[in-house]
Amino acid sequence: MSSKSITLRVNGEAIAAAVAPRQHLADFLRESLHLTGTHLGCEHGVCGACTVMIDGAPARSCITLAVVCDGAEIRTVESFDDDPVMAQLRAAFTAEHALQCGFCTPGMLATAYDIVTRLPDADEARIRRELSGNLCRCTGYVGIVRAISRVLRERP
Amino acid sequence: MKAARFDYARARSLAHAVELLGSGDGFVKLLAGGQTLGPMLNLRLVQPDLLVDVSKLVETNLWSEQEGAILIGACTTHAAIEDGKVPDPTGGMLALVASGIAYRAVRNRGTIGGSLAHADPAADWLSALAALGAEIVLLGPAGERRVKIAELAKGAFATSIGDNEILRAVAVPCLPKGTRWGYYKFCRKAGDFAEAIGAVLHDPRRGMLRVVMGATNGAPIVLDIAVPGGLPETLEAAVPDMAIVERALDDHGFADDPYGKAVHLVAARRAFAEARH
Numbered sequence: 001m002s003s004k005s006i007t008l009r010v011n012g013e014a015i016a017a018a019v020a021p022r023q024h025l026a027d028f029l030r031e032s033l034h035l036t037g038t039h040l041g042c043e044h045g046v047c048g049a050c051t052v053m054i055d056g057a058p059a060r061s062c063i064t065l066a067v068v069c070d071g072a073e074i075r076t077v078e079s080f081d082d083d084p085v086m087a088q089l090r091a092a093f094t095a096e097h098a099l100q101c102g103f104c105t106p107g108m109l110a111t112a113y114d115i116v117t118r119l120p121d122a123d124e125a126r127i128r129r130e131l132s133g134n135l136c137r138c139t140g141y142v143g144i145v146r147a148i149s150r151v152l153r154e155r156p
Numbered sequence: 157m158k159a160a161r162f163d164y165a166r167a168r169s170l171a172h173a174v175e176l177l178g179s180g181d182g183f184v185k186l187l188a189g190g191q192t193l194g195p196m197l198n199l200r201l202v203q204p205d206l207l208v209d210v211s212k213l214v215e216t217n218l219w220s221e222q223e224g225a226i227l228i229g230a231c232t233t234h235a236a237i238e239d240g241k242v243p244d245p246t247g248g249m250l251a252l253v254a255s256g257i258a259y260r261a262v263r264n265r266g267t268i269g270g271s272l273a274h275a276d277p278a279a280d281w282l283s284a285l286a287a288l289g290a291e292i293v294l295l296g297p298a299g300e301r302r303v304k305i306a307e308l309a310k311g312a313f314a315t316s317i318g319d320n321e322i323l324r325a326v327a328v329p330c331l332p333k334g335t336r337w338g339y340y341k342f343c344r345k346a347g348d349f350a351e352a353i354g355a356v357l358h359d360p361r362r363g364m365l366r367v368v369m370g371a372t373n374g375a376p377i378v379l380d381i382a383v384p385g386g387l388p389e390t391l392e393a394a395v396p397d398m399a400i401v402e403r404a405l406d407d408h409g410f411a412d413d414p415y416g417k418a419v420h421l422v423a424a425r426r427a428f429a430e431a432r433h
Contacts, residue, residue, distance in 0.1 A: 004164060021164035021207065024194070043157035044195035051261050057235070058261040063194025067164050068187070068209060114260060132346035133259025 006070040010035070011079035019066040026050045028066035029076060037077040037106050041135070048134030051107035052076050058114045077106040085116055088154065092147035100138035107134050112148050116155065124149060159197035166209045170216070170295055170322060176208045178297060178320045186210055186322060188231050188270035191262045216269065216324065219243065225327045227293070230269020238263060245330035246288060249337050253284040259347045269323045272308065275315045278349040282309060283370025284339055286378050287355035290328045296321035306368075309375035334360045336387065338430030340423050341371070352419040354427030358387050365394055367401070367428070369420045373409030391428040 003018040010033060019028055026043075029035045029052070038061055041047035045063040052061045053075035080086035089112050092098070099105045108131075115122055115130050122130065127148050128141070136144060163181075167173035177184050182205030187193060189211060196202045210216055216231035219242045226245045228237075236242055237254035244250045257263055257271075257280050271281045272292060286306040294301050297320055305326075308315050317323060331337070336358045341350040353370030365383040370376040381395055388394045395401060401424070402417070410417040 002163075020161070022159040022161055022197070024159075024198070027158075044198050045191060045258075045262060048259070048261065054264075057264040059264050060191070060194070060261050063191060063198065064265065065164070065187075065190065065194070065207075068190065068211065070166075111261065129346050130260060133261055 004067045004070075006067060008069050008072050008074060010074045011076060017066075021065065021067050023066045024062050025052070025054075025064045025066045025069055025074070026061035028069075029061060029074070035076050035078055039103055039106055041103065046133075046135070047104070048107040048111065049104050051110040051134065053110060053113075058110045077109055080109070080113075085113060085151070085155075088151045089113065089116065089147065092150045092154075093144070096143040096147040096150060098139060098143040098147040099136075104134060104136045104138075108136065108144055112144070112151075115148055116151050120152065120155065122148075122152060127152075157198050160200055160203045162197075162204050163206045164209065165206060167213060170210070170213060170324060173208050173210050173213070173322055174295060174297060174320060176206070177322070179206075181206050184208060186273070188216075188273075189233060189265040189267040190270075191258070191266035192270065192274050192276065210322065211267070222327065225329045228268060228326045228328060230272075230292075230323045230325055231267045232269075234258075234263035234266050234268065234271075235260065237268065245328055246337065247331065249284065249288065249339060250328065253280050253339055256280060256341065257347075262347075268326055272305065272326065273315065273317060273323045275309045275313050276349070277309070277312050277374060277376070278351075278353075278371040280341065280350070280353065280370075281305075283353045283355045283368045283376045285326065285328065286370075286376050287337065287339075287357045287366055287368040288328060288331070289357070289366070290326055292317075292323050293325040293327060294318070294321045295324045300324070302327070306376075306378045311374045331357075332359060332361050336360075336431040338427035338433070340426035340430060342419055342423050352416070352423040354420070354423030354425070356391075356424070356427040356431045358383065358431055360386065367391070367395070367424055369401075369405065369408075369424050372405075372420070375408075377404045377408055379404060387428075387432050389432075391425045394428070 039049040041049035050062040185204040187207045187209045234254040338356040342352040350371040355368040357366045363384040
């Protein structure tokens with residue numbers, strides 16, 4: 001049960017670490033790298049709060065083992081400060097009241113980012129379907145859907 | 157919600173993975189995308205001694221054309237199939253089924269082979285690929301063999317895959333011209349596991365209608381019915397004796413469950429209607 005050596009890039013930084021095989025990526029990010037922007041809700045892949053970008057695609061960090069991410073490129077919510085799409089999403093989330101307690105927001109933003117960049121023609125129904133893997137217990141989703149619609153409308 | 161301790165090895169090749177499976181080091185499980193195994197580990201429903209990671213192997217990530225079929229590597233993700241990165245010999249059924257599995261963040265890592273090997277009755281591929289007449293290619297110490305997906309599941313979470321065998325690829329047949337298919341799943345919530353699955357394939361050349369009812373309490377129900385000529389209006393008109401369908405549902409745990417039976421019949425009817433469309 002020895003720990004395994006991995007090298008990966010997290011938010012642009014090269015990281016070499018020894019991880020226990022059973023440690024999932026979210027715990028590695030939060031407890032080893034102190035990147036606590038990634039939230040853990042259900043810890044079995046249902047709530048979406050832990051969604052991060054692995055090699056450019058959204059994935060659940062709670063059901064992805066850290067050891068499997070050897071060689072991967074990870075982006076968490078902390079790395080999007082200067083990203084123009086995320087800047088638009090942040091402004092739209094504020095304007096549309098797309099969060100209250102904020103617990104689901106890192107995962108919501110990861111999924112929202114994926115919707116905006118992968119599905120530029122998504123209508124409200126499609127946005128709702130794509131968001132079905134991210135649970136929010138505050139907003140009732142109306143504000144989140146509006147925020148994503150707004151960014152899709154405003155995008156060139 | 158933390159997995160129990162286990163060891164991890166990344167297979168260097170399929171042969172290496174077969175070797176590790178047979179190494180006798182306690183309970184060994186294969187790891188592909190981990191989108192079902194991950195939750196099961198966290199919930200401690202499964203407590204392996206060793207995980208053998210086959211997700212990065214070239215052999216499990218490629219596709220190729222074979223005589224009358226497309227061979228899809230077992231670790232091809234649902235998202236890759238949804239996005240058409242693998243040729244779809246069915247005229248869209250693979251992409252449709254893939255796009256309805258869980259959520260995009262899960263589809264980005266979850267794999268077609270992992271889903272089949274796990275054999276959750278409520279998962280999509282088991283029923284959809286049974287309807288299509290697809291096969292899996294297994295590699296074991298004795299070499300390769302093929303199993304029809306319609307005969308793969310022996311019950312809920314139980315398959316005919318041997319302890320030391322690896323599901324290497326899925327062979328999806330190229331559908332003959334004029335073949336029609338339909339797929340319908342009933343979920344409480346988008347992306348949830350299915351409560352009932354209906355899958356229908358009609359091959360007018362052979363005059364055969366295959367009706368699959370999935371998300372039962374065990375293996376999917378697969379019924380082959382002779383339907384000469386075109387597809388009639390309704391499932392009831394196509395199936396001369398609906399009692400066969402009802403009996404099959406009774407045998408799969410719905411004898412005392414009129415709701416479950418009704419939902420499965422509705423799913424089959426809707427899949428049939430899709431095929432007629």
